[in-house]
Amino acid sequence: MIQLEEVTKRYLTKKALQTVSLQFEPGHIVGLIGSNGSGKSTTLKLIAGLLRPTSGTVLVDGEVACRRICRKVAYLSELDAYYSFFTVKQTVDFYEQTFADFNREKAEEMLDFMKLDRTQKVRHLSKGNRGRLKIVVTLAREVPYILMDEPLSGLDPMVRSSIIKGLISFIDLEKQTVLITTHELQEIEPLLDTVVLIRNGVILDQKSVEEIRVSENLSLVDWMVEKYEQ
């Protein structure tokens, strides 16, 4: 389980998160939603151990999230994070050498699924295929927690669809928990168990997606707009 206990994060004088307390149940796909600059990425980076809270604690399975938490957490950055002079195959090799939990077989299967050419240089890949490659190397890790920062942003509908299908095919919800930040609410909604809504570093609500539909008769987009306007 992931727990945030009264976590505050400041960047110099700017408060990114203000006394946030959250819990994520295992076996769920959770969406972190909110406007740009609301604190979604900061939350993921804190859980991935890439940032330290100014105050409060972040626990992953009871362990304080520091840089070494990457044994348990796979983090997909919204930026391109690989060597552009590598080929697709070399990138996968690199990840395999870096992470002990990397499942090569699964990676190969996903490369086929995503129709990626193993011999192509990363530098020569389209943005869509770079997005797909990021998904491959992230999901091929057998870790209990997968964090994805904006996996769909700026990609065309076919790529988005293949990423969503890839996610469902290659995630094992009996053993894994997924946290996704996104603005593509309509597409991601059917994929989510729960959503966490953030505004200006404060959690507005955490709710089951189906419950929003049953009790409030709203789609995720409408719900977010309503909550933001309150």
Added chain:
Amino acid sequence: MAQPFNPSVPIYQQLCERIKNKIIRGELKIGERLPSVRDLAIESEVNPNTVQRAYRELEESGIVEKKRGQGTFVTQEPDILQHMREQQKINHIRFFVTEMCEMGFSEAEMLDGLRDYLEKKEDNV
């Protein structure tokens, strides 16, 4: 790309409806095996937990049966399927009538309209 969902109805209910309609249309036959949870999740781009919930719902109403280690199957009981078919008919009629009432049509207008429509449709066939 997957067929989109209606935004104000729970997705598991919409999945149930889609499966029921497939059975009624004969795309899924009596005793036939349903796709695995994961396959249906991938095909419709939804959370596997949601598919699980839809299957559980259908299982509770007896429309499908889970066989240990083999998967989920459409029931062999014709009575249950007949009842489901009847239920779907009533649901669609209720929806139609409610909408028409809201627009202020009378019962007679609805019946006439329906008869007219069906006759014209037959001519076309």
